[in-house]
Amino acid sequence: MLASPTLRLCCAPATVLAALVVGACASADVPTDVTADVPPSAPPDTTFADGDRVRHPDAARLVAQDPLWARALALHFDALVMDGHIDTPSLMLDDGYALGDRHDAATSHVDLPRMVEGGLDAPFFSIYVSRAYGERRDAVERAMAMIDVVEQQVAALPGAEIARSADDVRRITADGRKAILMGLEGGHATRGRVDVLEALAARGVRYVTLTHSNTNSFADASTDSARWGGLNDTGRDLVRAMNRLGVVVDLSHVSDSTFYDALEVTTVPVMLSHSSCGALYRHPRNVSDDMLRALARNGGVVMINFYATYLGAGRVTVETVLDQIEHAARVAGVDHVGLGSDFDGVDRLPEGLEDATRLPWITYGLLKRGWSEQDVRKVLGLNALRVLEAAGAASASRE
Numbered sequence: 189m190l191a192s193p194t195l196r197l198c199c200a201p202a203t204v205l206a207a208l209v210v211g212a213c214a215s216a217d218v219p220t221d222v223t224a225d226v227p228p229s230a231p232p233d234t235t236f237a238d239g240d241r242v243r244h245p246d247a248a249r250l251v252a253q254d255p256l257w258a259r260a261l262a263l264h265f266d267a268l269v270m271d272g273h274i275d276t277p278s279l280m281l282d283d284g285y286a287l288g289d290r291h292d293a294a295t296s297h298v299d300l301p302r303m304v305e306g307g308l309d310a311p312f313f314s315i316y317v318s319r320a321y322g323e324r325r326d327a328v329e330r331a332m333a334m335i336d337v338v339e340q341q342v343a344a345l346p347g348a349e350i351a352r353s354a355d356d357v358r359r360i361t362a363d364g365r366k367a368i369l370m371g372l373e374g375g376h377a378t379r380g381r382v383d384v385l386e387a388l389a390a391r392g393v394r395y396v397t398l399t400h401s402n403t404n405s406f407a408d409a410s411t412d413s414a415r416w417g418g419l420n421d422t423g424r425d426l427v428r429a430m431n432r433l434g435v436v437v438d439l440s441h442v443s444d445s446t447f448y449d450a451l452e453v454t455t456v457p458v459m460l461s462h463s464s465c466g467a468l469y470r471h472p473r474n475v476s477d478d479m480l481r482a483l484a485r486n487g488g489v490v491m492i493n494f495y496a497t498y499l500g501a502g503r504v505t506v507e508t509v510l511d512q513i514e515h516a517a518r519v520a521g522v523d524h525v526g527l528g529s530d531f532d533g534v535d536r537l538p539e540g541l542e543d544a545t546r547l548p549w550i551t552y553g554l555l556k557r558g559w560s561e562q563d564v565r566k567v568l569g570l571n572a573l574r575v576l577e578a579a580g581a582a583s584a585s586r587e
């Protein structure tokens with residue numbers, strides 16, 4: 189989520205729809221009755237079930253254009269696709285946005301019908317608390333209210349369920365439903381208190397960004413002045429508490445010093461839920477190659493942010509995102525890269541990645557660049573799932 193109070197979402201051209209073919213793939217990950225996920229208000233022609241095959245009306249054209257699309261679509265809809273950071277809950281709480289209704293890319297980036305169409309299986313929904321709340325009590329109330337609305341809407345959707353663990357993600361997605369994870373964006377909303385962290389974890393929050401754009405009472409942010417030179421003792425205690433509670437330490441938004449301090453303290457792999465590589469484009473929100481190597485030693489995952497402002501000054505396309513993924517994989521290793529779109533939190537997305545329906549183009553693009561199917565699966569979701577699983581396992585082992 190941007191710090192800016194008003195979102196101006198980019199206008200996408202009337203791009204072709206993207207819920208595409210799943211070849212003859214009858215794997216458990218493929219929705220067997222995808223129409224059940226699509227509410228009556230959705231256009232009837234975007235997806236349809238054909239036995240165990242899910243097709244998109246435009247698939248034939250894509251495959252005719254390049255036969256590689258057949259492999260890409262089969263792989264994409266078979267793979268677990270996760271996303272480290274989606275800001276749709278802010279729309280749900282503030283605008284009464286209905287997750288189950290279909291919207292277009294000029295309005296928003298994610299809803300359940302478009303998750304189905306784009307093959308997005310398990311996104312982290314951002315429980316975002318603006319820095320304007322500071323560390324007041326109502327920062328916690330704001331987070332809890334957003335969790336309430338996510339829970340209420342998801343409970344009413346047969347095609348989705350809240351996930352609290354890697355096992356939940358596997359179980360929910362096994363029959364084609366969508367697993368909704370939650371992460372807190374804005375460490376200030378913990379008020380620097382372990383009891384608040386415990387309350388958030390009890391509600392299902394599975395990561396916390398130690399900061400948002402603002403330096404807070406325990407950690408420095410990448411886009412604010414340094415007050416602690418990284419993490420102070422309270423921040424270190426919070427990192428230890430997160431390890432104990434099975435809450436992933438999310439180091440997107442923190443300063444470089446906070447990043448290294450947190451890696452000193454954590455005994456569990458961390459996440460950068462929505463961060464890109466500074467070697468390709470210098471921006472305080474991006475991470476250096478040295479940070480990528482440190483992340484790899486920790487066993488964590490960097491989930492590449494699609495926000496065009498972090499990716500380049502000129503024209504930014506899906507190829508720019510693929511360059512980012514390849515760079516991170518080269519420096520950190522392919523086991524440490526994922527996707528963290530920042531959908532519904534940003535005002536400028538790459539051409540060709542205008543909303544969640546465009547995710548198959550990532551899979552196609554990586555195959556086109558010669559990636560193995562197994563490596564593509566890692567980036568799409570397996571790496572993030574591993575980190576989520578490690579956090580849960582570390583927590584369970586202490587009980």
Ligand SMILES: [Zn+2]
Binds near residue numbers: 373462
């Ligand atoms: Zn953010």
